[in-house]
Amino acid sequence: MTDAVVKSLVVAPKISEIPVGLTYSFTATAYLSDGSALDVTKDESISWSSDNDGATSVSNTEETKGDVEGLAVGKAIITATGVANGQTFSASAELQVTDAVVMELQVSPVERLLPVGIEKEFIATLVFSDGSELNVTDDPSIHWKSENSDVATVTTGYISGNGIVKGISIGSSVIAVSGKFDDVLFSASANVGITEDKLHALYIDGAASIPVYNYLGPITEHYKVYAEYSDIGTVEYVGSLDWEVDISVIGLATFDPVSYSITTNPMAPEIAGKVTLTACVKDGVTCVSKEVILFTQIIQVLEDDVGGESRSCEDLGYKSINEAAFIEIFNSEFRPADVSSWDSTSQYWSYGLTADIFGRILPRTASGPVKRAVYIEDGATSPSTGREFITDTYDLISSSFGRANLICSID
Template sequence: MRYRVTILATLFILVAGIDNVRATVVVKPLGPMRVEVIPANLTIVIGDTQPMQAFLESFRGFQQPQKHRLLTATWTSSNPAVATINSSTGLVTAVAKGVTLIRAQSGPFRGTTLLTVTPQLNSITVTPAGQTIPQGTALQLTATGNYADASTADLTGQVTWASTDQTIATIVPGGLATASSNNTGGTFIQATYNSVTGQTGLTVGPAALVSISVTPKNPAVAKGSPQQFTATGTYTNSSVNDITSSVTWASSDMNKATISNTGVASTLAEGQTTLSASLSGKMDSTVLTIGPAVINQVQLGSHDAGTIPLGNTYQFMATAYYTDGSTLDVTSNGGTTWSSNNQGVATVSAGLVTSHSQGNNIQITASYGGFSDVGTISVGPPALKSIAATPSPVTIPNGLTQQFTATGTYTDNSTQDLTNSATWSSGSPGAASVNSAGLATCKQVIDGITITAISNSVTGPATLNCGLPNLTSITVTPANSTIPNRTTQGMVATGHYTDNTMQDLTFLANWNSSNAAIA
């Protein structure tokens, strides 16, 4: 180990002259030494020359090495067939392709470096050439050196890479080109080494589909219920788009479910099927489980029952609809709950509405299986429901009259005399007539004549039988006659009837005298 010697001199100068001189010598170690040969690990072309230098470096503690001085060294090459070196000047001359070790020797110190000799680089080929890649993707490029001796070498890690339009694509050391996520177009990728440049065109096209995601995942629905599926595409530029209408949809069991080109699955039978969406070689799938049909609606047969007369009833019908299209009449079902929002006006049971007083827009609700529907009904004044024409049946002599009475019964069971307000008619006007007050007159001897009272389209019939006329009086002619004693007088008896007819009753009548002693 070499040492540096430091001389510290302390001088004491007296007025009378030099009285004393004292010297202190401190010896410190110089530290480790090494020889650095530069340029290090050099690559040169056949025929080129390169001067080399050797420096002595020392290390103190943990400090960085410090160049101490340039050495005068003796130079050698381990492979003179590849490169020679002037032993005193250090000038290297490249002779042939290969590798050699360059050594510098100065006293006890020696340093080395590796020298690579290559042929003259004629051109650089960048591959793959003329590629088109989607937005957001990367492409590994390779730079191949083409040398004068027809040899080639991979220079990918040694060249300087560049893109002529970095808004289209960028490239990093090592040759990895990355397409823009936002722009499309073309750029040139260049590789430069030792002042030689090679390039290739690179085109960035629209983003490509990377994956498809189908949602919802593995749903369960009731038979007959539709299910909307969505296909989402993730692209090379990290964008995410709804591609539901662009993918091809398929069902593994079309007896269980089919699916439209918009992703709507129609369920047909209980079980499972796999539904898939595919586009541009990408696919995703989901399993659809189909359970039994369930109720999805309750509907009344009529939502507006209109107005019913007080005292009348109205029957609402309720139908349950299921997801598979089937129906069930639940009007009288024990699971159906009926209700009225105004029970003072109308109540309901099993859909049958009973009116109690007048009112408008009463809401009637039917609930079944968690679903309900509402109808409305109004209650108006009572309506005439029947007419009783009396007496019936009745028989009177021809020519006489019969007074009929019309009594109306209403929906609230009240009654009213309609004799003078009803319209009266006879089923056989030639046999019997009836006036507006219900007074019928027999004109012919006939049975079964219908006398009808009509009011508000409600009819009340009565049966009238016109019998034989009754004898109302007998006229004896001549009246108050005077005859001589012991003479005779023929008498005629004429009968008068209810139909205004007359009949000779002379021989039918029973004759007698009030005073047989006279006549």
């Protein structure tokens, strides 16, 4: 037992620096009257504090006392305070918190299986001291490499599209990525296994119907082919395909086997058709087909007087069209920007038919209004309230088209 008493308290180091997100451990030492020194960093009599809580967080928990975490860029004075021999002692040190620094380079996923001929992207990510992350897959400082390029290749050195691994032959390879940041070299790697091309099925993804509106001109729709594999599930197919294309009306559309796209060639307004696409992989066995409908304006206004009785489109040799089909076409992405919004009204026919009318008003041309698109539905519960479509372009319910007209499908 000693009679020595505390003479002073010192916090070390006096000046230190850490980046945001990291922790620095300070020590507190009590110097006694007999010349000895005692580490009191975690002593219960010692309390730690900071004059800048926005930049630092100081721990007073028993096991981590004296540890200071950098929260934001700034300077803080870290102080240890204690009481001994009835006297209060304190000491301080300066801590500068700087910008976050790179801690690690990661590549994801770290394990992947690919069939021969298939490409998939790997991602390179920098992890900073503050926990933030940055995608550096295409950073010019990053270099990608496949340790076994006979099995798998990887793209590198491009402005974009780096880190894409392609299976060349059955086997395995290490995909390595490296780069220098803040004058420090970082690296990471992933393992890729290239397996047999176990293709189960193909799928053609894209629009099931394309309009052939004269006033829209040609329309091009692009398609994608997806393949289902036993090892990795469904991915976009990037291998070679043999295409067979059947167009029901010669000249109505063309197909580009390079871009996988159908381009329409509008003909007469009443000419519709379909395109049947069939794609086969190189083995000639695994194939898939898709039917794409080429539709026209689909609505025709029959101006003939139907007489003083309710007659259907079928009575006149045409097909009826329901509201759902009308909405699907005229609310589609192909609707011209200058076509007015969807609306409806009820009207009463002199021969006793009450109907709901739904329509869009098409834009004017140099020769006058384009043919109107209207749908009439039987079964309205009350006669017209007198409301009509009012527009600067055209009035759906106009004197030039009598109310005895029927609206039928022509596709």
